[in-house]
Amino acid sequence: MLLNLVNSFLQLVEQFSISTKIIAATTIIAVFVRLITSKRFKLPPGPRPLPLLGNILELHGASLLDKLDEWKERYGPVVTFYIGPKMVIVVNDFEHLNEAYVKQGSDFSSRPLLYSSKIVTDDFKDIALAPYGDVWKYQRKITSQALRRYLTGKQLELRVYETLQPIIENMKQESGAFNPHRYMSLSVFNVLHGLCFGSTLQIEDPRFTKLLSSQDKVSDGIGNGFIEDFLPPLRLWPTKKFTELMKLALEFNDYVLDRLQEHKISFDANNVDDLTDNILLAQQQALKEDDFAKFFTDDHAKQIVIDVFAAGLDTSRQTLDWLFLVLVAYPEVQSKMHEEIDRVVGNAVPSKEHRSRLVFTEAVLMETMRLYYVTPVGLPHETMRDTTVGGYEVPGKTTMLANYFSMMRDPKYWPEPLRFKPERFITINKEGTESKISALRHDGWAPFSMGHRACIGESLAKLELVYIVAGLLQKLTFSFAGEEEGKFPDMGNSAKGITFLPKPYYVKVTSRGN
Numbered sequence: 001m002l003l004n005l006v007n008s009f010l011q012l013v014e015q016f017s018i019s020t021k022i023i024a025a026t027t028i029i030a031v032f033v034r035l036i037t038s039k040r041f042k043l044p045p046g047p048r049p050l051p052l053l054g055n056i057l058e059l060h061g062a063s064l065l066d067k068l069d070e071w072k073e074r075y076g077p078v079v080t081f082y083i084g085p086k087m088v089i090v091v092n093d094f095e096h097l098n099e100a101y102v103k104q105g106s107d108f109s110s111r112p113l114l115y116s117s118k119i120v121t122d123d124f125k126d127i128a129l130a131p132y133g134d135v136w137k138y139q140r141k142i143t144s145q146a147l148r149r150y151l152t153g154k155q156l157e158l159r160v161y162e163t164l165q166p167i168i169e170n171m172k173q174e175s176g177a178f179n180p181h182r183y184m185s186l187s188v189f190n191v192l193h194g195l196c197f198g199s200t201l202q203i204e205d206p207r208f209t210k211l212l213s214s215q216d217k218v219s220d221g222i223g224n225g226f227i228e229d230f231l232p233p234l235r236l237w238p239t240k241k242f243t244e245l246m247k248l249a250l251e252f253n254d255y256v257l258d259r260l261q262e263h264k265i266s267f268d269a270n271n272v273d274d275l276t277d278n279i280l281l282a283q284q285q286a287l288k289e290d291d292f293a294k295f296f297t298d299d300h301a302k303q304i305v306i307d308v309f310a311a312g313l314d315t316s317r318q319t320l321d322w323l324f325l326v327l328v329a330y331p332e333v334q335s336k337m338h339e340e341i342d343r344v345v346g347n348a349v350p351s352k353e354h355r356s357r358l359v360f361t362e363a364v365l366m367e368t369m370r371l372y373y374v375t376p377v378g379l380p381h382e383t384m385r386d387t388t389v390g391g392y393e394v395p396g397k398t399t400m401l402a403n404y405f406s407m408m409r410d411p412k413y414w415p416e417p418l419r420f421k422p423e424r425f426i427t428i429n430k431e432g433t434e435s436k437i438s439a440l441r442h443d444g445w446a447p448f449s450m451g452h453r454a455c456i457g458e459s460l461a462k463l464e465l466v467y468i469v470a471g472l473l474q475k476l477t478f479s480f481a482g483e484e485e486g487k488f489p490d491m492g493n494s495a496k497g498i499t500f501l502p503k504p505y506y507v508k509v510t511s512r513g514n
């Protein structure tokens with residue numbers, strides 16, 4: 001098998017034009033010169049890399065997560081491996097992640113400048129994939145402020161409620177078994193569409209259908225990432241996967257650009273409502289201050305909105321896909337949530353006032369994110385200078401991965417890690433009433449990451465998900481369409497590399513008559 005792979009690689013090189021061979025040869029020479037001249041580091045241990053190919057052959061055809069688990073077993077909590085000539089260090093436990101991303105945050109908070117990221121971000125003018133620096137700091141600050149403003153009022157809870165009513169009616173009218181994925185996606189899509197653009201789409205709107213299908217294909221197809229990011233010569237003949245997924249991602253960007261243009265035409269600084277208006281207002285103010293004007297071109301404004309929309313959409317809707325699978329597989333969990341929601345919310349609009357008392361509901365959400373974590377290695381970081389972790393040396397410009405997936409299933413932090421047990425997040429206080437443990441203080445729970453680059457949408461995501469789940473369960477009971485009730489279906493190998501998504505499943509709903 002190894003020989004076959006090497007042969008196919010050589011055949012591929014055979015087909016390269018002379019200019020590509022020159023580029024490839026120059027890259028090889030540059031790598032060797034770098035190896036010879038570079039400082040020797042006491043790196044974390046890891047599998048032995050091949051020259052130029054690194055550990056690509058071991059990763060080829062395997063799930064990245066399975067490989068990372070295998071290497072964690074063999075080499076420990078911090079592991080070095082190579083994708084092509086590019087060195088990657090992966091951190092597998094909470095203590096070392098805390099040491100790197102939090103205690104030494106200023107060393108570990110940049111991003112690798114990947115070729116694929118450059119294409120979809122107009123040359124890193126966004127937040128999520130941009131390198132650490134003044135532009136990123138500025139964009140992150142104004143976006144966080146806009147999100148905070150949005151969350152202080154009642155806009156989010158009303159938006160979720162308004163979004164859910166037609167979805168609930170549509171679900172009730174489903175005559176047989178259906179896949180809830182479209183509905184989960186639409187509920188999150190509309191919450192974010194409302195936040196970003198002040199409007200929502202109907203489920204039959206062709207724009208929603210098209211965007212959903214593109215986003216599904218991107219999440220499904222991304223696998224272990226793009227080889228073009230690590231072997232530059234291959235960019236001259238990009239793989240079909242790369243070309244197709246880039247095209248779909250850019251279509252999503254175009255949709256946001258159209259909305260941004262509409263907002264620019266109707267913009268009124270005295271009537272700022274949604275996130276796009278807030279960003280346009282911040283842009284107007286920045287343009288008055290010379291120092292910031294260069295940070296805020298139209299491309300920057302577009303990329304901020306894309307980030308909020310895209311980063312929030314997939315993570316939240318896929319979390320809901322898992323959560324509703326849990327609810328149909330464990331009807332006793334669903335009943336307990338029904339009881340809590342009836343008691344705390346009744347027929348009212350689920351709101352902030354209810355949230356602190358929706359203890360079990362929130363614990364189910366946290367347990368779902370722990371066990372069925374949709375972005376197993378999050379977004380890569382890059383070191384900004386030579387530094388250390390776990391007593392090992394880490395050179396500057398090293399790509400870092402955090403293995404949240406493995407950490408959140410590690411028996412070191414979680415007794416019976418593979419058991420779905422929301423109660424692990426709940427404590428009983430002295431008065432005998434339940435109170436929730438803060439997730440931030442639970443070692444090993446970090447679905448939103450930690451440190452400077454931690455998710456800026458954490459508060460929004462948690463609120464939105466609680467409101468959606470409470471709003472749906474207020475009115476509906478979900479069950480499996482077939483015989484599966486009471487057991488979690490075999491999801492096979494759902495971990496596709498950098499995403500972890502459930503396979504399609506089918507449910508039926510019954511109205512709760514309220």
Ligand code: HEM
Pocket residue numbers: 127128129140147307308309311312313315316319375378379380381447448449450452453454455456457458460461
């Ligand atoms: C269940 C929902 C969500 C999960 C699990 C999640 C998870 C994450 C993770 C793991 C990161 C990478 C952190 C790092 O690199 O250390 C991240 C970054 C980010 N998330 Fe989220 N996220 C969620 C929802 C959202 C929402 C609703 C928004 C919208 C505001 C959002 C916006 C972002 C942005 C802009 C970044 C980049 C931050 C930066 O690089 O400075 N996320 N998220």
